[in-house]
Amino acid sequence: MLFAGLVAVAGFVGITVIGAEMIPGYSHLSHPISQMTEEGGASKASLDPWFILFDAMVVAFASALPGSVSPRNDGARLHAERGGAFLALSGCLGIIMTLWLPMNGSVLTATATGSLHELVACAIAISSILAILFFGLGFRTSPEWSNFALYSFATFAFASSCSIATAYTIASGSSSQGAWQRMTAGAIVQWVFLVALRASSESVD
Numbered sequence: 048m049l050f051a052g053l054v055a056v057a058g059f060v061g062i063t064v065i066g067a068e069m070i071p072g073y074s075h076l077s078h079p080i081s082q083m084t085e086e087g088g089a090s091k092a093s094l095d096p097w098f099i100l101f102d103a104m105v106v107a108f109a110s111a112l113p114g115s116v117s118p119r120n121d122g123a124r125l126h127a128e129r130g131g132a133f134l135a136l137s138g139c140l141g142i143i144m145t146l147w148l149p150m151n152g153s154v155l156t157a158t159a160t161g162s163l164h165e166l167v168a169c170a171i172a173i174s175s176i177l178a179i180l181f182f183g184l185g186f187r188t189s190p191e192w193s194n195f196a197l198y199s200f201a202t203f204a205f206a207s208s209c210s211i212a213t214a215y216t217i218a219s220g221s222s223s224q225g226a227w228q229r230m231t232a233g234a235i236v237q238w239v240f241l242v243a244l245r246a247s248s249e250s251v252d
Contacts, residue, residue: 048107048108048110048111049108049111049112049115049243049246049247050243050247051104051105051107051108051111051243052104052105052108052112052239052240052242052243052246052247053240053243053244053247054101054104055101055102055104055105055108055239056236056237056239056240056243057240058097058100058101058104059098059101059236060236062094062097062098062101063080063083066083066084066090066094067083069083069089069090069093069094070082070083070088070089070090074225075225075226075229076222076223076225076226077222077223077224077225077226078224078225079150079217079224079225079228080225080228080229080232081144081149081150081164081168082150084098084145084149084150085149085150085151086149086150086151086160086161087151091149095145095146098141098145099141099142099145099146102138102139102141102142102145103138103142104138105134105135105137105138105141105239106135106138106139108134108239108243109131109132109134109135109138109178110131110135111246112127112130112131112134112182112242112243112246113127113128113130113131113185115246115249116182116185116186116189116191116192116246122185122188123185123186123187123188123189123192124185125185126181126182126184126185126188127181127182127185127189129181130177130178130179130180130181130182130184130185131178131182132178133174133175133177133178133181134174134175134178134239136174137170137171137172137174137175137178140167140170140171140174141171143167144164144167144168144171148160148163148164148167149161149164150164151164165217169214172206172210172213172231172235173210175206175235176203176206176207176210176235179199179202179203179206179235179238180199180200180203182195182199182242183195183196183198183199183200183202183203184196186199191249192245195242195245198238198241199238202234202235202237202238205234206231206234206235206238209227209230209231209234210231212227212230213227213228213230213231
């Protein structure tokens with residue numbers, strides 16, 4: 048299940064690149080990722096199963112990672128379990144959002160479903176960022192992972208800042224909302240990828 052983190056990140060990056068090519072005029076800088084699976088969109092049926100699959104892999108990875116952080120350190124394990132819970136929550140919310148709460152317009156014109164989509168998307172970002180924070184706290188007290196603590200805190204700070212900018216640009220309808228959203232998502236997924244790589248490499252050794 049540790050390898051699931053690597054597959055989830057690689058798949059997510061790949062499918063967002065492919066999805067953008069399926070939508071005429073789509074821009075990574077100005078359009079949100081959710082527009083790829085917007086209600087009534089031509090690419091929704093093709094992309095939905097992949098996003099669901101990759102979110103399920105995030106949940107699997109989140110359930111396995113705490114055990115590899117420090118099985119002999121109760122303090123580190125407690126923080127890691129909290130981080131794993133938040134990361135698993137983000138994956139579950141991603142599945143729910145894809146299945147039942149698709150984007151259906153901008154935040155200013157969305158229906159009730161679209162508004163719930165925005166709220167769940169915010170919850171996914173917050174849960175993911177909190178997961179990084181709690182894992183960082185666990186890494187700090189784990190001899191095996193201590194070198195990942197500062198990296199996790201830096202990622203937490205960067206992703207938090209970008210998420211605030213994302214919320215502002217989406218609410219204001221700014222043409223840079225896609226760029227800020229991708230910086231937030233990029234900060235999160237690169238952390239998942241590197242941590243998954245470290246954990247899976249250790250499990251192989």
